[in-house]
Amino acid sequence: MVRCGEAAAPGLYVHIPFCLRKCAYCDFASGVYPSGMQAPYLDALARELAARRAELPAPFATVYVGGGSPSSLDDAAWARLRDIVAAAVAPGGCLECTFEMNPSQTTAAKLSRIEGVATRVSLGAQTFAPELRRTLGREPADPAPIERAAALIGGRFRLNLDLMHSIPGQSLAMAAADIDRAAALGAGHVSAYALTIEEETPLGAAVARGEVVVPDEDVQVEMLRAARRRLAAHGLVQYEISNFARPGEECLHNLATWAGCEYLGIGAAACSYIGGERSRNEPDAARYIARMAAEGGAVCERERLDGRRRAGELAMLALRTRAGIDVAAFAARTGFDPRVLFAGALRAHSAAGLLEVGPERIRLTEEGMDLANCVMEDFLS
Template identity: 40%
Template sequence: MKSELALYIHVPFCLAKCHYCDFISYTFSYVAAGRWAAALQQELALWARLPVCSGRTLANIYIGGGTPSLLPPGLLGEVLAAVRSNFTVPPAAEITLEANPGTVEQSKLQLWRRLGVNRLSVGVQSLQEDHLRFLGRRHTARQAEEAVFSARAAGFEHISVDLIYGIPGLSYREWEETLRIVTGWPVVHLSAYALTVEETTPLGRMIAAGQVPAPDEDEMADQYEMLLDMAEASGLVQYEISNFARPGWECRHNLNYWLGGEYLGVGPAAWSYLDGRRFANPTGLEEYCHMVAEGKTAFEQAQPLSEREEVTEALLMGLRLRRGIDLADFQQRYGVDLLEQYRTVIQRYVQQGLLELAGENLRLTRRGLLLSNVVLREFV
């Protein structure tokens, strides 16, 4: 019997690119979106005919981007109809849509619900207008709040909010106020990420030119610790380095990544992991549409992961989870005794208070969460 599968749909369109973003996206137009949707429907049909996907049930669907909430509901409906005609989607499947607050309207919310979307991930990022402008966001703090409360009024129970900390100039008081306000909203999930600077982005170029300061690592650490404290106090339990949820409301799609489950990614630049192989679609919209028109999928050029690559990735993903890695399960699945193979690294970080053995699990300590990049890098 084939296992369940996760599906990621990449919507590569935005009104404008945020200053810090290095994801693949293009300026939205109805013509381009129509071509993308037609190609996507063809790609889904191609995948459904391959033995690796044929007959698979989709446990969850994640529609990300880009700005999926920009899509005309008719196009989104066509895409989801194509998903259901090619794969089994049970009624209990988690279906997430990423939404920019500036594109959320009551009429859209009701249509999304009718299309089966049952989880909304709202990209708030900040509640200070100057920081929103600095990040290049095209919405206001008031629009963010209205988007969340409108979604709840429309019947969405599973509402998640994204935030960014470590923004240059973000004060301790501002971050505390943001967390206080957001944790008082009707949300059951919170994702909070440290601002990452990529050289090729407008933000990266501004920092390189000395026009704006780089994020301060000490300030980021302080803000992360405040995040841990305030999320816990509000009943949002940390289950991954950057993710918090009320019990039972964890993001099932992302958990599938961290637990090493298989997933199919469709759309330009989408990644997949199937049959022990990882691969990516072309990043260009034209190239992607051409590939699909020729009846091809990226799977045909995929290379299998080596045993070492598979073990390393499972280790890095598993340690991101707050519960860590079940050592017995890991050994049974991958044939590797982590305490033996990585004895020196594990002993060093246990002694430094960054890793700990909690029953049968190896996990990061609270201090280890602050230095997770340092610890995880040692296992590569």
């Protein structure tokens, strides 16, 4: 498992912004675009990868294809995407290659096309409850496509299922039932996220108008605690705040990101971290295509992270994981002893029972996991 301070080969993130429809809760860089944009978008991806590959010349250890919904691409574009990813990795392949897929768009033909390149498929389930799927704007409301997709994936790829809790109208029993169904489908990895209500989304507007009610804070905390217990009972161990896996099925790409390893992001809105600099691409897909064609690049933001700022970010990322901050590795990498650099935050949060501070490792307690954002912001300030 990758830990803070370890050297690791870089990762590649490929962003596909296309969706068949926009979900009610989503504020990601995605949308419903004309099918005629798919080919020029993939041309732009290939051009960007070729232009930026020298920034990270080492072979990619992991690849993550996310969105949006990559599986919303038509057959020709899906085949082209597979070829772009295959060309990006070393001849012997990489340690892990994940493709995100929408269950209703997961077909035997699409899975066959990515065999030999993908090692892992991540299905956006969110919930199995039809009434909650309607609240989220997930179509179809019927959860049967999730089960069909999981059956198709079978033993061909490692399977992750994305679940949400704290959905308006969701009870503790409904959240528990989602976990049981995910485990029954053979998922070796489950990402269980609390729904964030974004004001600018249709769901955010419905909450503001009082049309739907979000579970109160105490219920949300209990859902998170219950998720940890129930997933553990199914053999899925928490290794990060929102991520659970059977031993050996952790997401290596995300582990490398939380360890502060370098990665290249290509596509609209994709972020990169290379040589101490974080950058972000043009978020609008049409403008991304135009800039790649006219300028050969589409970066719109750059930020250098040095010294104390980078140390704070590395600490925040490490605290997301169960392993926490490895004191010796952190000092070797940043030049700072975390027990000295963050002395005030460590005293306050350990006294409150939110942090466990030892001579070799600093990590969140069970209660700290519930209040992780409050703890981690003090490491960034």
